[in-house]
Amino acid sequence: MDISRTLNLIARHRVGAVIACLLVFPLVMPYEALAINILIFGLYAVGFNLLFGYTGMLSFGHAAFLGVGSYLCGIAIVSGGWPWWAAIAAGVAASAAVGVVIGYLAIRTRGIYFSMVTLALGQIVYYAFYKAERWTGGENGLRGIRVETIQLLGWQLNFVDPLTKYYVILAFVAAALWLVSRILNSPFGAVIEAIRENEKRTAACGYDVARAKLLVFVLSAAICGLAGALRALHLSIVPIDSLHYLQSGQAVMMCLLGGMGSFFGPFIGAAVFLYLEDVATSFTSHWMAVVGLIFMVFVLFFPRGIWGSLMHGLKRHGLGKEAAS
Amino acid sequence: MADITPSLLALQLMTGIALGAVYALLALGLSLIFGMLTVVNFAHGAFFMVGAFLGVYFLGLTGSFWFSLLLTPLAVGAVGLVAERFLVRPLYGRGIDYPLLLTFGLSYVMIEAMRVAFGIEGVATSTPAELRGAVNLGFGFFPLYRLFLIGATAVVVLGLWLFIEKTRFGLIIRAGSRDPEIVRVLGIDISKVWLLVFGLGTAIAGLSGVLAAPTRAVNPEMGISVLAESFVVTVVGGMGSLPGAVVAGLLVGIVFSMTSLFAPDLAELSIFVLMALVLLIKPQGFFGKAGLMS
């Protein structure tokens, strides 16, 4: 069937497929800021999904990495006067470092306990940044992250122009997506999926499960940190709520909505979530209830998410086996 | 610099115990639900918040604090029963994360519901007339209401202990938390047990809300940070352990209170750091079973 061949083709070149969609994305969205938001949160969800969908570890503290990435990138520019690309690197490195600490502590616990612990550890970061007003601006967040023109590969780009901003951010997101795809296809990718399927069995096969979990945790943190750094550059501010566990919950929701444990799911989830939010908040102030209800409906009836349910349905008709992962 | 006298320390300790009493009740409800259903109730803070709102509401309706103290946990527990029956139950057997995820979504709806019902600013609270004033404890004057809070919690904990240790239903709870299969084999409908335990756990959360209401700002967001704090207590005490919930609750309240005295900026941070330390040294918590970890 033609559908099957097309789907398998997309699956085999999944990074290319996503990038192709994202290249034309701004033309489809009502305004660029929404498209940029989807890029950033799509990456956030992809990073989170590495841990949740592929390794099976439900963290409720990932806002810590989004936030640390944002704050350290911002602080590097505002207080340190660093160039924008070094600031991004600082954000990613800091998130990875925090990932090592939180990961090490949280991995000592299993299953549902892990979710509680990551939430609470994430709150440590939240309170710490809240109190460190001198560096972070406290309650008001970090302000004044001004990046107007950037030098990229010899080109002088006007970062203030939304379309230019979109494509610069897309370059980073594309690189990160390529990396994630490689990781998922690698021998290590097989190990984390095995852990998700059966931890005990994976250990019996001879894999140091705790070490593997820590590694994927840190990778996940770094990717979310990159999303955070890009967000800081986009918004020019870092709101304190970036670090709150409700922001972590948003990553969870996006992944479930789109389809966890799949390559396309998190991005689809982020796009649908943010587009819905944009539409809904224009005619109701009760967006929180709407989100909660939709999320509960998905948890109860569509746990595979949009992409997962789609693939499952197609699989039942014998199509697109490869695209499901 | 204010002088830190022994009396001041003692009073601050008492404040910590009063705060800890609320934490203990919250953690009790959480641990009860987890121990029996293996569900982490991410809506626990929301149930606490609803309890606070309903407490104020029933007080306004009946004019009697004691009525509201009785009605609120019943009302909140009823909401819990409905939630378990229709939202959580379909998810058993699906995977341990699903009930957690569902209750997280539920908390969003509950928060928004309270915004619609009572407004986004929250409601004003005051100490019930009968419990106003302060008591001379020897080393200083302590608010009567907080003393009542501590006493009420002690009564509830004792009642719960008697219920679990001495009644038939309590026996089922103890057996079921160790091995649900046994309970099923004995011909007891485990789903009814789970329903009632969830109702009981949320009712206790609602009770802690109505008890706490006079001591803090009652607004729809009040349960958000409380959820994180109750997680700290359960990690420190040991998830699923009821003695652990009480001891850790009091400990966390005291740590918060004493830190507020010496380094007020670090008070919120201090309890989370306590949790991190416990994770480093004894990840299963003070009273937790080692099997749950590693």
Place this chain on the structure above:
Amino acid sequence: MSSGTPILEVENVTQRFGNFVALNQVSVAFQPGKLTAIIGPNGAGKSTFFNVLSGAFAPTSGRVRFQGRDITGLAQHEFARIGIAKSFQITNVFKQLSAHENVRVAAQMREARFELLRPRASLRSLIDKADHLLERVGLAALRDKTAADLAHGQQRALEIAMALASDPVLLLMDEPTAGMSPEETTVMMGLISALAAERTLVLVEHKMKLVMGLCERLIVLHHGEFLAEGTPDEIRNNAHVRRVYLGEG
């Protein structure tokens, strides 16, 4: 009667679960190259003993030695690395992965554990090894089938393939024929015999008939204690053993 260093031995191993003593001062030596079975009536402590031998947990007291080296308390994941592989009593495979991937992942441990950037499809030696092992256990035709969709006996065969993937010198099997039909059991027995010719096997079994015809040495446990040890004939004629088994009805 031992011929050189035992490949695996336990010394005064005691296992307590709270107040319950599952194993009491058990000392046993397993000889390399032999097919040994651990038998005993229900409640003898066979499963607990298996768990201690295979590294699921460390004994409350006592020592475990592998090829002369003390491995008491060694982490579970180290066992496969040093050459001890196991198959579980209740089938424990990666349900959502294909049969081939199950074995490939098990084999990957020896070569490329934490490699991040190389596509797994490029590691041909692992793919070939997995195919070879699947053929060995008779699952070659089912290589792409999801493990959850395999028949019970096929899943147990898959477990064996996974255990073999780490190139173990010692293979521990917990009731390998549990829940199998007579036909499946016969196939499994054949496989066990073939494997026994090339490496050391230790089984936990409660099906006496199987064990008598197949194994070179038997170790009998009773109420968590060592009762007897010997060849099938010696055990058959052992008065203690007969009393314990006949006494159980």
